[in-house]
Amino acid sequence: MGFLRLLITAYIVAIVLVIIGSWFPLDPDGPAARVYAGLRRITDPVLEPIRRVIPPIGGVLDVSPMIVILGLSVVRGLIR
Numbered sequence: 001m002g003f004l005r006l007l008i009t010a011y012i013v014a015i016v017l018v019i020i021g022s023w024f025p026l027d028p029d030g031p032a033a034r035v036y037a038g039l040r041r042i043t044d045p046v047l048e049p050i051r052r053v054i055p056p057i058g059g060v061l062d063v064s065p066m067i068v069i070l071g072l073s074v075v076r077g078l079i080r
Contacts, residue, residue, distance in 0.1 A: 001079050008076040014039050015047075015065050 018039045026033040043065075050064040057063060 005076050005079050008072050008079075011043075011046075012069050012072055012076075015043050015069055018043050019065055 018036070021032070021036040021039065026036055046068055047064045050067055051062065054063060054067070
């Protein structure tokens with residue numbers, strides 16, 4: 001079960017990196033933009049359904065990453 005906990009932790013880190021990446025303008029041709037796009041491809045399939053149910057607050061504050069991180073943290077804590 002340690003491997004599953006590691007995967008969940010890695011996914012949480014990917015979500016946090018997407019959050020941080022969204023704060024900065026990225027050169028579309030730069031390596032950071034490619035990494036960011038790759039992280040979005042990994043995280044968006046989980047975040048998008050939550051965004052449809054709970055849209056960004058005021059059209060600006062997206063709480064879906066916080067909800068997913070909280071949920072994954074609970075699941076990770078239940079795994080022994």
